[in-house]
Amino acid sequence: MRSFYLDVLHCTMVPSPAPDLDLFLFSDTFVLGVFFCEQADVLSEADHLKGAWLEIKTKEVQEVKRRLVEFGVKEVEYADKSRFYFQAPGGQVFRLAAEDGGI
DSSP states (O other): OHHIIIIISOOEEEOOSSTTEEEEEETTTEEEEEEOOOGGGOOOHHHHHTSOEEEEEESOHHHHHHHHHHHTOEEOOOSOTTSEEEEOTTSOEEEEEETTSOO
């Protein structure tokens, strides 16, 4: 999980107030917290699809998509084919979009 956020998405880890929580800073814009828990408490892939979806905005959509695909993220099938939807390790759903709102 850490490799995904640090190496693929180029986030920065920020200090966490808890040992079971990693905090990742996205391009100085927002922080995503990822809790680690026992396997029995982990949400299923289907449950994540029903949860909140997040958007990653970048000037380098194709480069970021290349890194995501190379890492092996699972693409999420969605009616909007103009964006790349995927599940991160741990199941969180993201949509990749251009910073300027274009494709």
